[in-house]
Amino acid sequence: MPERPVIALIGAGAVGSYYGGRLAQHGQDVHFLLRSDYDLVKAKGLTVQSCAGDFRLEPGQLKLHRAPGDMPRADVVLVTLKTTANDQFEQLISPLLHDRTAILTLQNGLGNEDRLAELFGAERVIGGLAFVCINRLEPGLIRHTDYGLIKIGEFGRPITPRLRRLSDIFNASNVKCQMLENLAMGRWEKLVWNVPFNGLGAALDATTDVLVGSEEGLRLVREIMQEVVATAHAEGVMISPDLVQQNIDKTLTMGPYRSSMQIDRQVGRPMEHEAIIGEVARRARKHGVNVPQIEFIYRLLTVLSK
Amino acid sequence: MPERPVIALIGAGAVGSYYGGRLAQHGQDVHFLLRSDYDLVKAKGLTVQSCAGDFRLEPGQLKLHRAPGDMPRADVVLVTLKTTANDQFEQLISPLLHDRTAILTLQNGLGNEDRLAELFGAERVIGGLAFVCINRLEPGLIRHTDYGLIKIGEFGRPITPRLRRLSDIFNASNVKCQMLENLAMGRWEKLVWNVPFNGLGAALDATTDVLVGSEEGLRLVREIMQEVVATAHAEGVMISPDLVQQNIDKTLTMGPYRSSMQIDRQVGRPMEHEAIIGEVARRARKHGVNVPQIEFIYRLLTVLSK
Numbered sequence: 001m002p003e004r005p006v007i008a009l010i011g012a013g014a015v016g017s018y019y020g021g022r023l024a025q026h027g028q029d030v031h032f033l034l035r036s037d038y039d040l041v042k043a044k045g046l047t048v049q050s051c052a053g054d055f056r057l058e059p060g061q062l063k064l065h066r067a068p069g070d071m072p073r074a075d076v077v078l079v080t081l082k083t084t085a086n087d088q089f090e091q092l093i094s095p096l097l098h099d100r101t102a103i104l105t106l107q108n109g110l111g112n113e114d115r116l117a118e119l120f121g122a123e124r125v126i127g128g129l130a131f132v133c134i135n136r137l138e139p140g141l142i143r144h145t146d147y148g149l150i151k152i153g154e155f156g157r158p159i160t161p162r163l164r165r166l167s168d169i170f171n172a173s174n175v176k177c178q179m180l181e182n183l184a185m186g187r188w189e190k191l192v193w194n195v196p197f198n199g200l201g202a203a204l205d206a207t208t209d210v211l212v213g214s215e216e217g218l219r220l221v222r223e224i225m226q227e228v229v230a231t232a233h234a235e236g237v238m239i240s241p242d243l244v245q246q247n248i249d250k251t252l253t254m255g256p257y258r259s260s261m262q263i264d265r266q267v268g269r270p271m272e273h274e275a276i277i278g279e280v281a282r283r284a285r286k287h288g289v290n291v292p293q294i295e296f297i298y299r300l301l302t303v304l305s306k
Numbered sequence: 307m308p309e310r311p312v313i314a315l316i317g318a319g320a321v322g323s324y325y326g327g328r329l330a331q332h333g334q335d336v337h338f339l340l341r342s343d344y345d346l347v348k349a350k351g352l353t354v355q356s357c358a359g360d361f362r363l364e365p366g367q368l369k370l371h372r373a374p375g376d377m378p379r380a381d382v383v384l385v386t387l388k389t390t391a392n393d394q395f396e397q398l399i400s401p402l403l404h405d406r407t408a409i410l411t412l413q414n415g416l417g418n419e420d421r422l423a424e425l426f427g428a429e430r431v432i433g434g435l436a437f438v439c440i441n442r443l444e445p446g447l448i449r450h451t452d453y454g455l456i457k458i459g460e461f462g463r464p465i466t467p468r469l470r471r472l473s474d475i476f477n478a479s480n481v482k483c484q485m486l487e488n489l490a491m492g493r494w495e496k497l498v499w500n501v502p503f504n505g506l507g508a509a510l511d512a513t514t515d516v517l518v519g520s521e522e523g524l525r526l527v528r529e530i531m532q533e534v535v536a537t538a539h540a541e542g543v544m545i546s547p548d549l550v551q552q553n554i555d556k557t558l559t560m561g562p563y564r565s566s567m568q569i570d571r572q573v574g575r576p577m578e579h580e581a582i583i584g585e586v587a588r589r590a591r592k593h594g595v596n597v598p599q600i601e602f603i604y605r606l607l608t609v610l611s612k
Contacts, residue, residue, distance in 0.1 A: 204610060205511050214612030220605055296602045299526055304510060306520030 001102070001165050004029055005075035008096045010068070012037065014136040015106060016080030018144050019175060021048050024062065025055050026173035031063045031071050033092065037139035038066050050144035052174055068095040076166065079105040083112060083275035090119055097124075102162055104152065106130045108194070108260070109275025110187060110283070113155045125155035126163060127183045129190050135263070149176045153183030188232035188239050191280060193247045194259075196224040199277045199297040202261035203304065209256040212248060220293065221248065227291040231280055234287035265304070273301035307408070307471050310335055311381035314402045316374070318343065320442040321412060322386030324450050325481060327354050330368065331361050332479035337369045337377050339398065343445035344372050356450035358480060374401040382472065385411040389418060389581035396425055403430075408468055410458065412436045414500070414566070415581025416493060416589070419461045431461035432469060433489045435496050441569075459486030491545055494538035497586060498549045500565075502530040503557065505583045505603040508567035509610065515562040518554060526599065527554065533597040537586055540593035571610070579607035 007030045009020040017032075024030040034041055042064055046057045065071045074096045081088070086107075093103065097120065104126040105112045113127045133146040152167060154160055159179050170177035180186040200211050200221070211217045225244040232239045251257075264271045277298045284291040313336045315326040323338075330336040340347055348370055352363045371377045380402045387394070392413075399409065403426065410432040411418045419433045439452040458473060460466055465485050476483035486492040506517050506527070517523050531550040538545045557563075570577045583604045590597040 200606075200609075204509060204606060206610060210612075211609065214609060216605060217609040217612065220609060292598065293602070296599070299522060300506075300510060303506075303517065303520060303523040303526060304512060306516075306523065 001075050001100075001162050005165075005169075006072050007031065007076045007078055008068075008071055008074035009033065009078045009080065010092050010096075011079060011081035011085070012041075013080065013082065014134040014142055015130055015132065016078070017046060017136065017142045018048060018050070018132070018134050019080065019106065019130070019150070019170075020078065021046050021055065021057055021142070022173045022175050023169065024057055028169060028173065029063075031065055031074070033065050033068060033071065035066065038064060040139040044140045046140050046142070048142045048144060050142075051146060052144065052148055068092050071096055073098040074101055077101060077103045079103060079107060079112070079116070081107060082270065083107050083109055083272045084270040086112065086115055086275075089115060093120065102126055102166070104128055104166065106150065107275065108272050110191070110279040111275055113183070117155060122155055126152055126166070127155055127187065128152040129186055131190075149178065151178045151180050151186050153180030153186055155183060158182075182237075184235070184237045185239055188228070188235070188237045189243060191232075191276070192225050192228050192239070192243045193251070194276050195228050195280055195294060195297075196221045197251065197257075198259040198261040199224070199273070199294070199301065201259035202265045202271055202273065203297055203300040205262060205265060207256040207258055207262070208251050208254055212251050218248065221251075224293045224297070227284070227289075227294050228280060231284040231287070231289050231291060231294075234289045235283055271301060271305050273298065273305060277301060307381055307406075307468050311471075311475075312378050313337065313382045313384055314374075314377055314380035315339060315384045315386065316398050316402075317385060317387035317391070318347075319386065319388065320440040320448055321436055321438065322384070323352060323442065323448045324354060324356070324438070324440050325386065325412065325436070325456070325476075326384065327352050327361065327363060327448070328479045328481050329475065330363055334475060334479065335369075337371055337380070339371050339374060339377065341372065344370060346445040350446045352446050352448070354448045354450060356448075357452060358450065358454055374398050377402055379404040380407055383407060383409045385409060385413060385418070385422070387413065388576065389413050389415055389578045390576040392418065392421055392581075395421060399426065408432055408472070410434055410472065412456065413581065414578050416497070416585035417581060419489070423461060428461055432458055432472070433461055433493065434458040435492055437496075455482045455484065457484045457486050457492050459489030459492055461489060464488075488543075490541070490543045494534070494541070494543045494545050495549060497538075497582070498531050498534050498545070499553045499557070500582050501534050501586055501600060501603075502527045503563075504565040504567040505530070505579070505600070505607065507565040508571045508577055508579065509603055509606040511568060511571060513562040513564050513568070514557050514560055518557050524554065527557075530599045530603070533590070533595075533600050534586060537590040537593070537595050537597060537600075540595045541589055577607060577611050579604065579611060583607060 012032050045059045103124045106128040113125050117125045129151045131147045131149045134144045167177045281298045318338050351365045409430045412434040419431050423431045435457045437453045437455045440450045473483045587604045
């Protein structure tokens with residue numbers, strides 16, 4: 001990877017604008033693909049209100065593009081699309097690739113790396129988990145309210161030099177970044193929290209404090225987490241069953257927190273239930289693991305999203 | 307039953323105020339038990355905006371009472387409490403009874419007649435189903451928007467002379483009333499609609515059109531209805547499986563309808579999920595009938611109502 005890699009950011013929503021903005025703020029060569037927001041951001045620039053420090057990028061400091069064909073070939077493609085737009089991978093990413101382009105997806109849920117590997121070759125693919133609360137208030141105006149850590153790992157491989165470079169770039173850009181020896185383990189560990197709280201949160205339109213606010217709620221959340229752990233184990237990913245209690249304990253301290261999928265439902269955006277819930281259900285089925293609570297939540301979300 | 311029976315109305319919410327108001331409007335001797343609304347209704351009277359004809363009862367035309375001990379012994383106790391207040395049966399109804407007082411409950415769901423029979427003797431108990439859309443806009447102001455039919459039946463007995471008298475009184479008071487040969491069958495038939503649409507409607511905060519708006523939704527609603535039919539059959543109540551399709555067809559014509567339990571959830575009132583969902587689950591368990599969808603919805607509602 002060159003000293004100052006060309007970074008193409010695909011999916012400049014809240015998460016993409018934040019991380020891409022941080023990289024650009026710290027001198028990285030970031031090219032943003034914008035579609036509906038292009039004109040507004042071109043006129044107004046990007047403003048980020050952030051718990052890690054506010055910042056602003058003027059229009060002249062931003063490299064904005066309307067279509068991937070107008071962008072340079074990239075050394076790193078950073079994918080922050082909603083998973084509901086994954087059917088656009090080919091069209092958006094193909095024009096950006098040279099022989100050694102790495103593709104880093106920071107998307108939610110399962111299956112994104114697999115799909116990218118299928119389309120573009122597994123050797124290109126890096127996965128990342130974003131632990132962060134960010135909302136887009138309007139085009140060009142982002143509010144980052146909490147957390148911010150990302151964890152990145154090679155797809156099906158241990159840590160590589162390019163992963164270290166990427167991690168260094170993020171850490172030098174006010175984005176705390178850790179490397180994962182085992183990306184799949186990181187993904188499944190995150191799902192232990194995401195499946196119950198995004199799933200029930202969106203299906204019931206309920207904040208985390210409601211879900212863990214009663215014995216019955218705790219029992220249900222715990223059962224769902226145990227179904228996630230069992231499915232991970234069937235996939236050969238040996239996450240610790242202690243994560244169930246650790247995630248519950250953490251959630252009990254969080255107050256009335258709205259998961260991203262609950263927010264998506266409330267504002268009428270497509271929900272990422274296929275990547276976060278449906279894909280877990282499909283893997284469980286493949287291995288013959290019984291996950292009745294997850295299956296039911298998946299049904300409810302499917303009904304709600306039609 | 308005397309020519310002009312003393313009728314005591316317990317639970318002057320929307321449904322109670324409407325039916326009690328109709329009876330009073332047509333010259334029946336209706337005594338209303340009011341608690342939090344007493345002062346306001348005493349001052350302003352009762353106004354009903356109704357699709358069957360608006361009417362108003364001035365304070366001087368209403369017999370209002372603050373406590374059951376202040377009311378006369380009644381020939382008919384009309385129970386329109388929310389089922390969430392059923393633990394007050396003894397305290398509210400005992401003072402009103404003479405040897406031959408009949409108790410007619412117009413409450414939702416299952417188990418109300420059983421509880422009244424246990425407390426006061428099965429021979430007193432009559433059950434009724436109200437098919438009606440009524441809201442209380444404020445104390446003393448009721449809006450009746452649709453339907454209005456009630457069906458009444460003796461508890462565990464065929465039609466009696468007193469049931470005919472009651473039916474005649476309602477029909478003479480602009481309330482369409484039919485008699486049921488088999489009350490249990492009527493209750494279970496109503497549950498075929500109520501369990502899926504009140505249950506999912508409240509759990510998901512979704513109107514009926516969303517629930518029947520996709521293949522997945524129709525499949526889920528149908529499965530839940532089939533679980534209700536199976537439970538009724540196990541109880542010895544041979545409702546027709548054709549009701550499943552009939553109820554779906556009817557709902558497809560209804561547009562975006564909010565069930566009473568969805569409204570209760572939205573406005574923060576206690577939900578009647580024990581009477582409408584929980585009691586069905588308990589009867590299924592008793593007979594060893596497998597009702598996984600109903601059990602799961604019951605869990606979700608229990609979590610939400612804590």
